[in-house]
Amino acid sequence: MTLRIHNTLSKQKELFNPIVAGRVGIYLCGPTVYKPAHIGHAVGPVIFDVVKRYLTYKGFQVNWVVNITDVDDKIITEAAARGVSVTQLARELEQQYVDALAALDVTSIDAMPRASEYVPQMIEHIQGLIDRGYAYVVDGDVYFDVGKDDDYGKLSNRKPEEQFAGTRDGLLGKGKRNPGDFALWKAAKPSEPDDVKFPSPWGPGRPGWHIECSVMSARLLGETFDIHGGGMDLIFPHHENEIAQSESLTDKPFARIWMHNGLTRFNTKKISKSDAEMQKAMQELQLTNLLAKYPSELLRFLILSSHYRAPIDFSDSTIDAARKGLDTFYRLFERIERLTGSNPYEAGVRIEQLFEVATDPSAHALVKDVLAEQLRFLEAMDDDFNTAAAIGVLFDIAGLINRYIEQSRLEIRRSEQPRTFAAAATHTLVFLGRLLGMFLRPAKKQSPGDDALSGDLIALLIDVRNQARQTRQFEIGDLIRNRLDALGILLEDRPDGTGWRRK
RNA sequence: GGCCGCGUACCCAAGUGGUUCAAGGGGACGGAUUGCAAAUCCGUUAUUCGUCGGUUCGAAUCCGACCGCGGCCUCCA
Structure with missing residues (x-):
């Protein structure tokens, strides 16, 4: 089986072969920490977490980098508005973000470099571009000259001449040679705080938005690396500019494969920062709020329920449908544990290990069918995740x-035999789910308010009810069941007795 | 205006040339099971894939036009 990945650069699925056999370097554009992260910021990390899990499963050694942009105009503005320092704001939001990712079981990131900690390397890179004639200095600013870069626009399929033809003079800025030229270095303004003023050969200032990714990826993954990811909205100008400033310096290809995930939408609209109507929704869609409201596995499940390149529409009804779907698995796991005594979350024999001993026709069929499904699963993952x-x-x-x-x-x-096979098939199911970062641990069965006493009381009511049922006093039995139902407790009469669960 | 993506059942969502390709989930409706439920199982729910043309022996899948939605072109995961 061979893995194929859709490459934005070629607009088609390509056979995946890493630069160095057995090793994969991945760079994902992380957040600019100026506002709390929303659900959209979790999509990339969750997807790439799965990418890493799957590549690891396939035997690759994966090095995954996610950057934190902590030097930026918006952070300066927001920090000033809040009356805190840029660093303070950036660190606080970064911590929130890291915590949210941990809650989502995105624990496989190998490095999260901060832009502010790579400024000397960026200056070196910019100076290199100036020396090679790809960049020029204007009053303490440094711009990349897109006119010098022959294949500028190859990722987003734009030609700078056409793109910016007839644009207003405003875009030309002060002293730009081409409207499409972008800042590599921005001269500090007097009003700006000291923690975003860095010394440079061109005077105090701070790096432009794109340069950090070029520099940090090169330092941590090499000048050419395997996979670069990010949201679709970053294709232009961010990733286009990364390519320009990297390849113009090194004369080597930058990232081999560009993977772009679809944007999360709310009421069919992109979750945008500027839209006034969206501001209210943004509050709800903040990761910290969503994680307080829903199990993290549900959010992950929802994200993975559509293909990563398709947009995800986020709403109460999609959440609800996802929750009900997930319950199917949770109930199966409970059932298996109850009937077989085998805990699906713990290591156990998987069904592929029982192929030889499945002599019984129905057991044999189960083994055969599950193995066929396993193959389908792997084929699906091989097909652009x-x-x-x-x-x-x-x-x-x-x-x-x-x-x-x-x-x-x-x-x-x-x-004995059906128990063994049912448990083994479930272990295979859990194993596959874990390639998606699912079923890592038992889902919370109880609510925070539950305690031992309420469990005992429910058991007592179940006993009373079953006594009544034995003497065919169904009104009493149904009364108990209905009253418990109203409290969110669902009774299930099974062949082996009565169980209960929360709705 | 330029570039890009999308439009599959009541809802969500796979599938990008042909025998199991119209997956899967939610919902709904039947049936088995149950005292009745719940859960589970079985079955039904798109002769059709935005519209109209074209290519082909054959298209949801390729091409063209059109309609609708969205994204980017300024900051954005």
């Missing part, structure tokens, strides 16, 4: 296991 299709396969496997449980009447007769 099609997590949506992969999740579809997980549902199919869950169906196979439930069907097998029904067929072998496991609820009634707990025969």
